[in-house]
Amino acid sequence: MTDYAHPEVLVDTNWVRDHLNDPKVRLVEVDVDTKSYDAGHIPGALGFNWQTQLQDQVRRDIISQQDLEKLLSASGIKPTDAIILYGDNSNWFACYAFWILKFYGHTDVRLLNGGRLKWLNESDKPMTTEKPSPAPSNYKISGTHPELRAKLPDVLQIVEDHGQNLIDVRSTDEYTGKIIAPPGMSETAQRPGHVPTAQSIPWSLAANTADGTFKSCDELRAVYFEKGGVDRDKPTVTYCRIGERSSHTWFVLTYLLGQNNVRNYDGSWTEYGSVVGVPIER
Amino acid sequence: MKIGKHIMSEIIPAEKQTTSIAINHHGTRVYESIFDMLPSVDNPTPLVRISRLNPEPGLSLFAKLEWVNPFGSVKDRAAAYMLRELERTGSVSATRGIVEATSGNTGLSLAGMAGAKGYHTTVVVPNQIPEEKKILLKIVGAQLEVLNDSLCPTPGLGDGSINRARTHARAEPDKYVHPNQYVNQQNIQAHYETTGPEIWRQTEGRVTHLFVSLGTCGTATGTSRFLKSKNPNIRVVAVQPSAGHDVPGLRNVAQLEVSELLDRALIDDLLEIEYELAYRRALDLCRKEGLLAGPSSGLIFEGARRIAVRDKVGLGVMIFCDNILKYTSSMVRHLPELSDDAARQTRE
Numbered sequence A: 001m002t003d004y005a006h007p008e009v010l011v012d013t014n015w016v017r018d019h020l021n022d023p024k025v026r027l028v029e030v031d032v033d034t035k036s037y038d039a040g041h042i043p044g045a046l047g048f049n050w051q052t053q054l055q056d057q058v059r060r061d062i063i064s065q066q067d068l069e070k071l072l073s074a075s076g077i078k079p080t081d082a083i084i085l086y087g088d089n090s091n092w093f094a095c096y097a098f099w100i101l102k103f104y105g106h107t108d109v110r111l112l113n114g115g116r117l118k119w120l121n122e123s124d125k126p127m128t129t130e131k132p133s134p135a136p137s138n139y140k141i142s143g144t145h146p147e148l149r150a151k152l153p154d155v156l157q158i159v160e161d162h163g164q165n166l167i168d169v170r171s172t173d174e175y176t177g178k179i180i181a182p183p184g185m186s187e188t189a190q191r192p193g194h195v196p197t198a199q200s201i202p203w204s205l206a207a208n209t210a211d212g213t214f215k216s217c218d219e220l221r222a223v224y225f226e227k228g229g230v231d232r233d234k235p236t237v238t239y240c241r242i243g244e245r246s247s248h249t250w251f252v253l254t255y256l257l258g259q260n261n262v263r264n265y266d267g268s269w270t271e272y273g274s275v276v277g278v279p280i281e282r
Numbered sequence B: 001m002k003i004g005k006h007i008m009s010e011i012i013p014a015e016k017q018t019t020s021i022a023i024n025h026h027g028t029r030v031y032e033s034i035f036d037m038l039p040s041v042d043n044p045t046p047l048v049r050i051s052r053l054n055p056e057p058g059l060s061l062f063a064k065l066e067w068v069n070p071f072g073s074v075k076d077r078a079a080a081y082m083l084r085e086l087e088r089t090g091s092v093s094a095t096r097g098i099v100e101a102t103s104g105n106t107g108l109s110l111a112g113m114a115g116a117k118g119y120h121t122t123v124v125v126p127n128q129i130p131e132e133k134k135i136l137l138k139i140v141g142a143q144l145e146v147l148n149d150s151l152c153p154t155p156g157l158g159d160g161s162i163n164r165a166r167t168h169a170r171a172e173p174d175k176y177v178h179p180n181q182y183v184n185q186q187n188i189q190a191h192y193e194t195t196g197p198e199i200w201r202q203t204e205g206r207v208t209h210l211f212v213s214l215g216t217c218g219t220a221t222g223t224s225r226f227l228k229s230k231n232p233n234i235r236v237v238a239v240q241p242s243a244g245h246d247v248p249g250l251r252n253v254a255q256l257e258v259s260e261l262l263d264r265a266l267i268d269d270l271l272e273i274e275y276e277l278a279y280r281r282a283l284d285l286c287r288k289e290g291l292l293a294g295p296s297s298g299l300i301f302e303g304a305r306r307i308a309v310r311d312k313v314g315l316g317v318m319i320f321c322d323n324i325l326k327y328t329s330s331m332v333r334h335l336p337e338l339s340d341d342a343a344r345q346t347r348e
Helices: A013-018 A065-074 A089-103 A115-120 A152-161 A217-227 A245-256 A268-272 B002-011 B014-020 B075-088 B105-117 B131-139 B161-171 B185-202 B218-230 B253-258 B276-288 B295-311 B324-334 B340-347
Strands: A025-030 A046-048 A082-086 A109-112 A165-168 A236-239 A262-265 B047-049 B059-065 B097-101 B121-126 B143-147 B209-212 B235-241 B269-273 B314-320
Touching (some): A013 A115, A025 A089, A082 A115, A089 A109, A089 A245, A115 B161, A152 A165, A152 A236, A152 A262, A217 A245, A236 A245, B059 B185, B075 B185, B097 B105, B105 B121, B105 B131, B121 B131, B131 B143, B131 B324, B185 B218, B209 B218, B209 B295, B276 B295, B276 B324, B295 B314, B295 B324
Parallel strands (some): A025 A082, A082 A109, B059 B314, B097 B121, B235 B269
């Protein structure tokens, strides 16, 4: 991990095993499939449901500052704790939670490299169905970082002036408009296709298929800069369908490759592909 | 039904009823329990000749009707062997049941057998399997977990059905044991000891071609290994659906590398066939041969037809894994003429 720009934000499975009883280390599992945590998780880990706990439950938006303070307080998490995130699908929603926690200014957030699948595949790593009952804390958010988030007008500005990298991290079939969403996924849009000027660099190119860990720094540079055509001197916006896969790429560009000014467009295709009158390419 | 009971109790005195009937006799088919009905070389599943639909009379084609098994599919064989091994090693009990990932048939066999033995079963299935299978799994008493996963669960990759089953077994080892049909050698052994010897005896050693499809690959590997030990010249033909298919339990050719039970050296021909033909040929078999064959059987039959035309002479055996009854909704989806709208238009 040492070649990465910020290797301190990644931990491996052995490190987690060795810190299972560290009171300053708080494990949180966030999955695409919200039932996975109940089936079995790392001992001591909390489970956050991305649909009901990381989203506003009335309007379409990320969780509000007030609700995140409530969630972290109920979880017994303090602003000085290290939050170690992990989840399924090579950490899709763990990256989404990482992005939200950084948006709301939590200092020490890290990812378990490889997520729950790597843990499951190692026979010396324990799993349990027991849920922790933490003593509540009183978490207060001291500042937010809206500069980590792109919104629709930002994306339309890029379409207009080509001033930033715009990366579509969905599958090729979604990018070309052959499908609107991957099979079985319920969130969809009115139209298939992609945002004009967007480069197609599927999120999966950043992960090793064997164990879900991130590729090496050299491999990632090749994916994004040499083959992908990302201009290192420009700001970047990433998008996918609902903002979780694009969080994965946002994490890679920001923390592993050290790019400045990378933003996640969490409205993504379910927003853009449903807006009346915006330009679409297929 | 009632009449039969009256006859039994009135003609044969109660104290003599159990001794007067030959139990576990395959000739009269009276059994002590469902487990005694499981297939073996002395109780093989039937071979039935394809008559009207065989394009090459020089190469006889016989369908091996695996739906005659007690729980309705070829998977009874692997399930029985895996369950027997779990019992032998003391791995199951009244409190420690089974968790398995399945596209349906293995789950039906395991849950049905486990229920009869008093073990609980949890099955994890992909959401794309037919609704009939989901309902049947509940009927036989399985706890059902439905995941967004590919039709034939893929080991090692992603977070699908197999890894959910593994998670249960890891997190609650006192409650679950995971036989894992995708890597369990009993899956091969079952076919090496039953399917292969059955075919050899049924064909009097004259079999020249074996037609199978590949999912877990237990059937292909076990059966082929036995038959080739008897006659190395027997050709094994694997028939797989094209990409994007909708045939539960089977893998596309590109997905085969994840099948740990596959022994590629045993496969002589690997055919990839447009998956829609699985349904079309299943319909043909139902209508023209009286064989209520399911879609994987339809696919295998299409492969066998092509090889029959190519090779012209021999005796081919096709493994017909299960029947059509679990796939009625799939048939309607793939064959427009079966929908109510089509029927109405025909009447009009």
